[in-house]
Amino acid sequence: MAPDRDTLLELYRTMTTIRHFEERGVPETGQRGMSASVHSSVGQEAVPTGVCAHLTDDDYIGSTHRGHGHCIAKGVDPKLMMAELFGRSHGPNKGKGGSMHIADMSKGMLGTNGIVAGSVPLAVGAALTSKIQRLGRVAVAFFGDGGANQGVLHECMNLASVWKLPVIFCCENNGYAESTPVEYGLSVANVADRAAGYDMPGFHVDGMDVFAVYEAAGEAVSRARAGDGPALLEARTYRYYGHTVFDNPLTYRTKEEEDHWRARDPLLTFRNHMIAQGNVITAEELDQMDEEARVLMEEAVAFADASPLPEPHEIYEDVYADYPVDMMRRGANMSV
Amino acid sequence: MTTMVETPMLPPPGETREIQTREAINEALAQEMRRDETVIIMGEEIAGGAGREHLGIVDAWGGAFRTTRGLIQEFGNERVLDTPLSEAAFVGTAIGAASTGMRAVAELMFVDFVGVCMDQLLNNAAKMRYMFGGQVKVPFVMLTRIGAGFGSAAQHSESFYSLFSHIPGLKGVCPSDAYTAKGLLLSAIRDDDPVVFFEHKGLYGETCPVPEEMYTLPLGKARTVRPGSDITMVGISKMTWVAVEAAEELAKEGVNAEVIDLLSVSPIDYDHVLDSVRRTHRLLVVDEDTPVCSISSDICARVAEEAFDYLDAPPSRVTPPHTPVPYSRALENLYVPNAERVVTAARRLMS
Incomplete structure (x- = not known):
């Protein structure tokens, strides 16, 4: 089903918000000395945007180390996310998770995850809860082309298929697992080819084209919601920057390749498409959303900087629901 | 000399039966599943012969050590889930279910098998609550087996509970008889933290007096x-x-x-x-x-x-x-x- 005008506006707003969050938040976090564990998803905005447009706050997603886009697309407040990146107590995780663990249970966001394919079984478990309790919710497990080769993913695809769980396995294939090209690490041409091995539909779409992602995800989510079981959705995309801010990707890929993908930029593609469609959304409206996203990040950085640091005693909090604090500090010669 | 015997930690006099540790575990699971419909259990062969209902086969094994026998007849295959041999998937799935509203019990047949699913315990179950700033509770129990002395060799006999004690975010209990098995298992399932429950193979057939009604024993107490x-x-x-x-x-x-x-x-x-x-x-x-x-x-x-x-x-x-x-x-x-x-x-x- 083609997206209506309101949906189109929302798709672009999400993409530009992700873009602005990454372009502003990643270097700002670095300036605060915490850049080691922050991964930019610039270039990949269309994938979480097109998928999460079909989800509500009651649905679940599990995310990856490159997960800011998933959070924003699932409705997590960028101001709170920025506070989390800065290690501040107003982050959704109270500053104890950071970029690789941003979670917001009120939005069905089961966490970005520092383990490759680490959140996949969590999403499958959420789908199991939904099935048992007849909640009608679906779960999306995001992973990358690196995660595509993790054993737990394959076990989970089999299990979800056997149990017919409402879960979508969504591979963001950005071409590289750290520095290793996908064509080296993958035994098949496309990750989606593996769906056949688990008796589920496989979708392979252009991940730079939010409309293609939106359409395929819509079908996969509808099937899952109807009780028809899981699907594997692969979106071919590209990360413009390195694996981390310390990585120079030109040590393993060419400038020509980067230029090729940047010319297919998802925000630019969207803009051109709107113009070609006779200005369903005007350039001015798009500019306006870009500007609002830019201003939002100004506010987010200010909000995060104003947020207090965690108090020392918080080091012991939320390890367990119930556990003697004495047991955590005993023998450690802690000062608090 | 003063004795340190704490009476609540020993079987009370009267109103008990002599039952085996294996029966006590089974009874605790059944009673808690009856009491709380959010409790589910999954694992390999916990019923056995799954998918052969059309041949009249249900509960072929009732668990590798018969600790889960009868559960599927009473609670059905939506709450008693036989799994493929995929420990990483089903342990991780149980953790995901536990963090979204269920009380999930997963059975790892032998503790030696933890290698294939340790990531789920180490990086998800143990750390989610902390990493997420307290946003989730993870009422997850992993039942597993320990104990040498049965000629089962190196991959079915270890008693590696210390692996888990080392991990902040996990709890662990080692019941020593039927009475402590029942009381500690009921506590473990009702606990809002992930708990690993270590069943010693050499204790399954041992008996002691156990009350039929439900009771809990405190986690963390000797x-x-x-x-x-x-x-x-x-x-x-x-x-x-x-x-x-x-x-x-x-x-x-x-x-x-x-x-x-x-x-x-x-x-x-x-x-x-x-x-x-x-x-x-x-x-x-x-x-x-x-x-x-x-x-x-x-x-x-x-x-x-x-x-x-x-x-x-x-x-x-x-x-x-x-x-x-x-x-x-x-x-x-x-x-x-x-x-x-x-x-x-x-x-x-x-x-």
Whole structure:
């Protein structure tokens, strides 16, 4: 089903918000000395945007180390996310998770995850809860082309298929697992080819084209919601920057390749498409959303900087629901 | 001399039946699933013969050790889930279900199999609550099996609970009989944190008095099963009874040993041990887990740090060697601590 005008506006707003969050938040976090564990998803905005447009706050997603886009697309407040990146107590995780663990249970966001394919079984478990309790919710497990080769993913695809769980396995294939090209690490041409091995539909779409992602995800989510079981959705995309801010990707890929993908930029593609469609959304409206996203990040950085640091005693909090604090500090010669 | 026996930690008089540990575990699971419909259980062969209902086959195994028998008939295959042989998937899925509204129990057939699913325990179950700033509770129980002495060799016999005690965010319990198995399992399922529940294969057939009604025992609390004044012996799981057997031997020599049943391996009830050692002035830990970086070494360190001035002898231990579990009976019998080794070690501390 083609997206209506309101949906189109929302798709672009999400993409530009992700873009602005990454372009502003990643270097700002670095300036605060915490850049080691922050991964930019610039270039990949269309994938979480097109998928999460079909989800509500009651649905679940599990995310990856490159997960800011998933959070924003699932409705997590960028101001709170920025506070989390800065290690501040107003982050959704109270500053104890950071970029690789941003979670917001009120939005069905089961966490970005520092383990490759680490959140996949969590999403499958959420789908199991939904099935048992007849909640009608679906779960999306995001992973990358690196995660595509993790054993737990394959076990989970089999299990979800056997149990017919409402879960979508969504591979963001950005071409590289750290520095290793996908064509080296993958035994098949496309990750989606593996769906056949688990008796589920496989979708392979252009991940730079939010409309293609939106359409395929819509079908996969509808099937899952109807009780028809899981699907594997692969979106071919590209990360413009390195694996981390310390990585120079030109040590393993060419400038020509980067230029090729940047010319297919998802925000630019969207803009051109709107113009070609006779200005369903005007350039001015798009500019306006870009500007609002830019201003939002100004506010987010200010909000995060104003947020207090965690108090020392918080080091012991939320390890367990119930556990003697004495047991955590005993023998450690802690000062608090 | 004052005894440290805490009556709630021992079977109350009257209104009990003699049942096996395996039956107590089964009873606890059934009673809690009856009481709380959010409790689910999944694992390999927990019913058995799954998918053959059309042939009249249901509950073919009832668990590899028959601890889950009958559950599928009463609660159905939506709450009693036989899994493919995919520990990483089903342990992780149980953790995901636990963090989204279920109370999920997963059974890992033997603790030795944890290698294939350790990531789910280490990086998801144990850390989610902390990483997420307290946004989730993870009421997840992993039932698993420990214990050597059955000719099962190195990959089906370890007692590696210390692996889990080392991980902040996990809890662990080692029941030593049917009474503690039932009470601790009910507590573990009702607990809002992930708990690993270690069932010793050598205790399944043992019986003791167990109340039929539901009761809980506190996680993180040890109990004294034999009061004494001359030496404190700490047992874990089946080793508690090896220590008791040794204590009876020592009594013939006029040595009055106190035996503590640790029960929980996270949190560890150090204070119960320390109170005893401050009276007896000697410590001997009897542990079936290997000796390096273990519960036994940890208790010795704690006692050395906090009761050094009370000690009349070095804190000491009886454990297996730092080797895998051997297959041949000739070697396996050497591996598992027995009363004779405990008595010898205790005599040395007394001299």
